[in-house]
Structure formats: structure tokens, C-alpha cells
Amino acid sequence: MRKFYLFVAIALVLTVLIVAFVPGAADTVERIFQQYLGQAAR
């Protein structure tokens, strides 16, 4: 489990950095979230 927690921690940090700084990443996340949200709200 220790290695798993380390993996999750690294994945979370990478996720923040990618979404915050990689051009287009935030837009992709927003587009996917919009699709799920639209379905959930119906």
C-alpha cells in the first residue's frame, strides 16, 4: 500500500501541473466534465 499511496500522490501532483500549465489540458477536462454534468442534470 505504501507504494500505492506514493503513486497516487505523484499522480495528483502531476495532474495539477498538467491541468494548470499544459495548453489545452484544462479545456479538455472542462469539456469532459461538461458532458457528464449535462447528462446528470437531465
Place this chain on the structure above:
Amino acid sequence: MQMLGRAIIVILSLFLIPMTAVSTAAIKARFADGPNRVFSGGPLESGNMHVGPEPDWRFVNDLPTIEMQLLNPSLSRRIWTVEHDGSIYVWSGYMGTTVGRLWKRWPVQAERDGRAIFRIEGVRYERQLQRIQSGEILEGIAAAITAKYPSQTTRANIENGDVWLFQAMPRD
């Protein structure tokens, strides 16, 4: 039992990754000059402020969306709009569902303080949002909405509160 506990931890931990992505994107959007898609953007800062007489709003019928910012709170979003009989309207659907009410908080905020700024084709317009809940005019507005968008908005939807409709009047 221990296996079940670990399985739950693993699932929750993996769920954290997309949640973090969504949260980061939402926070990032707050610092932008205007909205992108679904997350609220920051205040509309760029673009000249319109001065002079009311424009002929019919041009918005050719635009898929406009940007709208409330003054309180000063967050912006991309929104559908339609012109009808010389006035411009915005609205929010899904207001009859729990998810919709959690998602769409701006209509409640706009009903409390209707001061807003629209940015349309790079020009900003000061507006005052006034909710319309009933009346014959809803027939025409709903027809304009359904003619423009793949929407099932009707006068009944608006009158029963599933759709919150606002007229965007000039601000004094």
C-alpha cells in the same frame, strides 16, 4: 474485511485524480478574463464598454453564446441568449433538478442582484437582469428560444420554475 477496506481506499484514491483535474481546471478558470465552457470565469475585463443608445439586439440571434458576468459575485459564464421584440433575454434550464440547482447558481444570484455585464463580440454592455416568471410574452420568447437552440423550453417550463428567464434591461 481488510481487503474490502483496502479496495475502498484504492477506489477513492483513484477517484481523487479526476476530481483533482476538475478542481484545478475550475480554479484556473477563475483567473481568466471571461469563461470558457462550464466553469465560471473571472470578471470580463477586456473590450470597450458600450455607450449610447440601445443596440438593435437582433444580431445576437446569429451568435451561439455570449459571455455574462454578474457584479455580485464577479464571476462570468458563457450563456445562451435570444432577442425577442427588441429585448435581449438569458435563461437557465435544469432549475427543477437538484443537480441543476447545484450547478446553476447564477440565476439565484442574479435574482438577488441583477447587475450584470455582457460581452458580445468583444464589446461589453452594462445590463440589469429582471426575472420574468409569467405572462403572454413568454410564448414568443419560448418560440424564439426553440427556433434558435435545440431546446424544449416552453411557457409552462418557465412558469413552473424549471427554466429561469431574465430580461437584460439597460442599467441606469
